[in-house]
Amino acid sequence: MRQRLVVIGNGMAGARTVEEILARGGDFDITMFGDEPYGNYNRIMLSNVLAGVEDESGIFLNDLSWYVGHGITLHTGTRIERIDRLARTVHAADGTATPYDKLIIATGSRAFVPPIPGLHRPGRGYHQGVFAFRTLDDTRAMIRYAKEHQRAVVIGGGLLGLEAARGLQSHLPHVTLIHAAGHLMNAQLNEVAGGMLKQSVEARLGIEVVVNGRTTEILGKHAVTGVKLDDGRVIECDVVVVAAGIRANAEMAAASGFAVERGIVVDDRMRVRDEDDVYAVGECAQHRGETYGLVAPLWDQAKVLADHLTGTNPLAEYHGSQVATKLKVAGVDVASMGLKEPERDDDESLTFTEPAKGIYKNVIIRDGRLVGATMVGDVKKVAFLMQAFDRGLALPEERAELMFDLGGPAGEVKVEDMADDEQVCNCNGVSKGAICATVQQGCKTVSGVMDKTRAGKGCGTCKPIVQRIVEWAAGGEVEEDPAASYYVPGIPMPKPELMNAIRVHDLRSVSSVFAKLGGEEDAKSKMGLASLLKMMWGGDYVDERDARFINDRVHANIQRDGTFSVVPQMKGGVTTPAQLRRIAEVAEKHDVPMVKLTGGQRIDLLGIPKEKLPEVWADLDMPSGWAYGKSFRTVKTCVGSDFCRFGVGDSTALGIALEERYQGIEGPGKMKLAVTGCPRNCAEAYVKDLGVVAIDGGKWEIYVGGAAGAHIRKGDLLTTVGSAAEVMVLTGRFLQYYRENANWLERTYAFVPRVGIDRVREIVVDDKDGIAAGLDAAMDASVAAYRDPWKDRDQPATPGQFRTSLPLTVLT
Amino acid sequence: MRVIGRVDEIPPGEGRAFAVDGQMIAVFRLRDGSLRATQAVCPHKGGPLADGQIDLKQVLCPLHLNAWDLTTGCSLSGQPDLTVYDVLIDDDKILLGDA
Numbered sequence: 001m002r003q004r005l006v007v008i009g010n011g012m013a014g015a016r017t018v019e020e021i022l023a024r025g026g027d028f029d030i031t032m033f034g035d036e037p038y039g040n041y042n043r044i045m046l047s048n049v050l051a052g053v054e055d056e057s058g059i060f061l062n063d064l065s066w067y068v069g070h071g072i073t074l075h076t077g078t079r080i081e082r083i084d085r086l087a088r089t090v091h092a093a094d095g096t097a098t099p100y101d102k103l104i105i106a107t108g109s110r111a112f113v114p115p116i117p118g119l120h121r122p123g124r125g126y127h128q129g130v131f132a133f134r135t136l137d138d139t140r141a142m143i144r145y146a147k148e149h150q151r152a153v154v155i156g157g158g159l160l161g162l163e164a165a166r167g168l169q170s171h172l173p174h175v176t177l178i179h180a181a182g183h184l185m186n187a188q189l190n191e192v193a194g195g196m197l198k199q200s201v202e203a204r205l206g207i208e209v210v211v212n213g214r215t216t217e218i219l220g221k222h223a224v225t226g227v228k229l230d231d232g233r234v235i236e237c238d239v240v241v242v243a244a245g246i247r248a249n250a251e252m253a254a255a256s257g258f259a260v261e262r263g264i265v266v267d268d269r270m271r272v273r274d275e276d277d278v279y280a281v282g283e284c285a286q287h288r289g290e291t292y293g294l295v296a297p298l299w300d301q302a303k304v305l306a307d308h309l310t311g312t313n314p315l316a317e318y319h320g321s322q323v324a325t326k327l328k329v330a331g332v333d334v335a336s337m338g339l340k341e342p343e344r345d346d347d348e349s350l351t352f353t354e355p356a357k358g359i360y361k362n363v364i365i366r367d368g369r370l371v372g373a374t375m376v377g378d379v380k381k382v383a384f385l386m387q388a389f390d391r392g393l394a395l396p397e398e399r400a401e402l403m404f405d406l407g408g409p410a411g412e413v414k415v416e417d418m419a420d421d422e423q424v425c426n427c428n429g430v431s432k433g434a435i436c437a438t439v440q441q442g443c444k445t446v447s448g449v450m451d452k453t454r455a456g457k458g459c460g461t462c463k464p465i466v467q468r469i470v471e472w473a474a475g476g477e478v479e480e481d482p483a484a485s486y487y488v489p490g491i492p493m494p495k496p497e498l499m500n501a502i503r504v505h506d507l508r509s510v511s512s513v514f515a516k517l518g519g520e521e522d523a524k525s526k527m528g529l530a531s532l533l534k535m536m537w538g539g540d541y542v543d544e545r546d547a548r549f550i551n552d553r554v555h556a557n558i559q560r561d562g563t564f565s566v567v568p569q570m571k572g573g574v575t576t577p578a579q580l581r582r583i584a585e586v587a588e589k590h591d592v593p594m595v596k597l598t599g600g601q602r603i604d605l606l607g608i609p610k611e612k613l614p615e616v617w618a619d620l621d622m623p624s625g626w627a628y629g630k631s632f633r634t635v636k637t638c639v640g641s642d643f644c645r646f647g648v649g650d651s652t653a654l655g656i657a658l659e660e661r662y663q664g665i666e667g668p669g670k671m672k673l674a675v676t677g678c679p680r681n682c683a684e685a686y687v688k689d690l691g692v693v694a695i696d697g698g699k700w701e702i703y704v705g706g707a708a709g710a711h712i713r714k715g716d717l718l719t720t721v722g723s724a725a726e727v728m729v730l731t732g733r734f735l736q737y738y739r740e741n742a743n744w745l746e747r748t749y750a751f752v753p754r755v756g757i758d759r760v761r762e763i764v765v766d767d768k769d770g771i772a773a774g775l776d777a778a779m780d781a782s783v784a785a786y787r788d789p790w791k792d793r794d795q796p797a798t799p800g801q802f803r804t805s806l807p808l809t810v811l812t
Numbered sequence: 813m814r815v816i817g818r819v820d821e822i823p824p825g826e827g828r829a830f831a832v833d834g835q836m837i838a839v840f841r842l843r844d845g846s847l848r849a850t851q852a853v854c855p856h857k858g859g860p861l862a863d864g865q866i867d868l869k870q871v872l873c874p875l876h877l878n879a880w881d882l883t884t885g886c887s888l889s890g891q892p893d894l895t896v897y898d899v900l901i902d903d904d905k906i907l908l909g910d911a
């Protein structure tokens with residue numbers, strides 16, 4: 001029988017250890033218990049999720065299918081309450097008992113919450129408005145609550161507290177950080193560096209910082225109203241986040257009779273003291289007196305543990321980790337490692353400060369080796385320093401080279417000088433050797449290697465070095481990802497090159513593009529080419545109907561049973577009794593199986609047979625709503641200033657005007673817009689391809705690149721303008737820029753971040769490249785060439801355009 | 813073989829469905845001028861293959877974009893194969909043979 005391996009804790013250490021075991025061919029019957037209701041996610045990224053720069057969906061490391069795929073039984077949302085050492089069983093809160101042959105405890109840590117009066121409500125957990133910052137659920141709850149409140153206080157000025165404060169700023173206007181010690185990040189920084197950091201945090205981020213602030217009470221009866229400090233000061237707030245440190249989750253192990261001090265005590269093989277078959281790994285473990293609060297050590301621990309458990313390397317030992325910390329707050333760079341101050345008389349200490357720029361650098365050298373470094377405000381040399389620190393490398397004679405690039409050999413580590421086992425990606429624990437091995441196995445694209453090894457897929461700071469290693473390992477034979485750069489799979493060219501070739505050879509039909517540039521015709525490329533040619537040539541495009549997808553051949557959306565849906569245009573979501581009456585009559589006359597309000601603020605007639613489409617259009621006598629195309633779709637609006645008591649702009653009129661002008665314009669992906677009459681955002685403008693928000697003073701904000709479909713993303717503020725006319729122009733210009741430059745099927749939520757909002761703004765708003773007039777003219781031409789496709793109903797465009805293709809039966 | 817329709821009922825590069833003995837057959841007119849014929853109903857979930865996009869080799873079902881080789885009927889994406897029929901052009905007429 002296979003040995004039964006039970007893992008308690010399904011976080012970063014637990015799941016990683018199991019991966020290491022599987023990678024060594026470990027043959028176990030694996031059962032995992034996790035307190036949280038999810039698969040394993042990258043906890044580090046919660047800071048980015050809170051700040052809104054990362055999607056929740058992007059942080060999962062092992063989703064549920066991974067467990068299924070590896071035959072692992074995962075019990076999510078299940079807490080283990082007790083381990084019976086003698087019976088060798090673990091007992092869950094739901095009453096079940098699970099036997100083990102080998103046990104791994106990976107319960108991590110939890111937020112440490114100091115005993116401040118008012119933090120808790122008797123019997124109800126935290127006071128309303130008080131949050132810890134450890135789990136995805138914490139993060140979600142915090143975001144939800146913060147959005148509806150105004151002032152937050154973060155208790156704790158360490159790494160986590162700073163990241164929490166920065167993240168909260170994305171959701172509410174006022175954030176105060178209260179730190180009990182005399183300077184920020186006092187565990188990692190000395191007083192001068194901490195002071196410099198405080199300056200930057202206040203001046204650049206606009207976070208108020210209180211040091212030497214001991215919180216004595218949380219005020220507020222039903223919900224939080226403020227916090228009180230020991231000097232009597234009261235800081236008003238309606239949200240409190242506690243980030244005052246962490247404590248190992250070791251109580252359950254202690255109560256079950258295992259050796260526990262500050263964490264579960266393990267030996268160099270990660271085995272719990274005095275146990276043969278029980279291991280601990282991650283933040284819950286205490287090794288040689290140390291507990292860790294960062295991920296880098298646990299990657300090493302996981303490897304050693306897996307080596308032992310699988311018998312791969314019985315000599316493997318963990319000797320502790322040198323840790324380096326980096327603050328993940330954009331605009332305020334901080335990195336530190338080792339000592340923060342010289343300790344011995346003969347320690348060399350070099351310091352550079354430039355207060356006006358918020359720069360502080362310090363390195364500490366002992367016996368010619370780097371034993372400590374701190375960088376605030378400028379962390380360019382950090383990769384080099386980390387290596388020198390971690391491996392005890394010999395240091396340059398010219399000590400200043402440790403802090404600056406002095407023209408000589410650049411501070412960037414030379415890839416060829418790196419040792420094979422050197423860790424490159426600290427989030428996912430990937431070594432240079434692992435990257436090289438993947439390249440040697442034939443994967444020669446940067447994105448391919450990143451997918452396979454996960455290097456660069458955590459916080460992303462190591463991407464440049466991953467890229468250089470791949471380039472080096474491939475010996476100059478790095479391949480571009482063909483599929484990633486071609487506009488369509490069948491023609492080996494990226495979009496700009498393809499457009500250029502189309503112009504040079506004057507190719508006006510899809511078949512001529514294949515003949516000239518691709519050789520064989522390719523069904524999977526036709527639709528993308530048709531869209532591109534139509535955008536480029538407008539009225540001069542030679543329209544071959546077979547290049548169109550069925551939806552575009554018959555101007556309706558095909559459905560699961562082969563019938564179609566008909567969505568007439570309803571500009572800005574505004575209709576009239578006459579229009580409604582007409583729709584009702586058509587629906588009755590044609591026995592339309594379902595009439596439905598869409599998420600796009602209009603009405604869908606579903607289940608229309610193909611052969612009936614022209615007749616339905618004629619009876620409706622309304623323009624097409626283009627609900628089937630890769631095209632301009634809808635402009636959602638709210639009632640706006642005409643009716644709403646909060647409205648500060650006529651969103652309905654502007655939405656209608658936008659839809660009137662840009663209706664049916666085709667592009668690389670769908671374009672969905674919205675105009676909303678005030679920042680309450682009832683028309684959901686923040687999450688549209690282009691969203692317009694009326695703000696007080698007769699102004700309009702324009703957001704681009706938002707999404708709330710398969711991806712959720714708040715749009716980036718493109719600019720604020722003073723008139724509806726400017727909105728009209730900038731909308732056209734942005735859409736045209738998108739049409740010309742986005743890849744096939746690349747929605748704006750991917751396109752805008754790829755190009756970068758600053759660059760988009762340079763082009764669309766500031767006209768830095770001098771192409772605005774050209775974009776406007778191209779859009780004008782497309783608008784002028786527009787024709788409602790439903791008008792072409794009397795004369796089929798091709799023989800049998802609307803002929804049925806099926807006996808209408810749905811197979812299941 | 814028997815006549816089931818005229819070639820000009822099918823635009824170049826497209827397909828059309830024809831009823832033959834109470835069965836639906838999809839006939840495609842490739843851009844090189846030749847014809848292919850397959851069962852009309854997609855074996856995946858019943859999609860209308862005649863509404864699919866084609867090239868000289870394959871047809872893509874419009875519903876879930878599975879692909880089949882037009883000449884052999886073999887699936888190119890892990891679905892059951894299609895029944896294919898002999899089909900010829902005689903003057904301007906479509907001649908259909910057996911499966």
Ligand code: SRM
Pocket residue numbers: 557558559560565567596597598599600601602603604627633634636670672707708709710711747
């Ligand atoms: C009818 C409607 C659902 C409804 O009953 O409300 C609908 C129906 C479909 N949506 Fe949608 N979407 C509808 C609003 C939305 C919205 C909300 C909105 O427009 O405000 C979204 C989120 C916004 C967005 O576009 O991101 C939405 C995000 C999607 C997506 C995800 C796109 C993405 O990249 O995130 C798809 C899939 C795709 O595009 O590949 C999709 C695809 C589809 C398709 C076209 C699937 C397909 O290819 O056949 C559905 C057609 C069903 C049919 O048989 O006609 N639909 N779909 C809505 C029509 C709105 C309209 O009046 O035009």
Ligand SMILES: Cc1cc2nc3c(=O)[nH]c(=O)nc-3n(C[C@H](O)[C@H](O)[C@H](O)COP(=O)(O)OP(=O)(O)OC[C@H]3O[C@@H](n4cnc5c(N)ncnc54)[C@H](O)[C@@H]3O)c2cc1C
Pocket residue numbers: 008009010011012013014033034035036043044045046047078079080081106107108109133134135160249252281282283284292293294295296298326328
């Ligand atoms: C917001 C944030 C930002 C961070 N940023 C960084 C960073 O930039 N760099 C860095 O190195 N580190 C960072 N960290 C720390 C890093 O996330 C942790 O070091 C790492 O997650 C530890 O892994 P672990 O598996 O030991 O614990 P965890 O990831 O916490 O996993 C433990 C799991 O066990 C579960 N569990 C606990 N008790 C039980 C029980 N009795 N039964 C069942 N399940 C149980 C818990 O619910 C949890 O899911 C950050 C942490 C946070 C919260």
Ligand code: SF4
Pocket residue numbers: none
């Ligand atoms: S969410 Fe959209 S794509 Fe999915 S079933 Fe509903 S209508 Fe269809």
Ligand code: FES
Pocket residue numbers: 854855856857858859873874875876877878
């Ligand atoms: S029905 Fe044809 S691919 Fe799904």
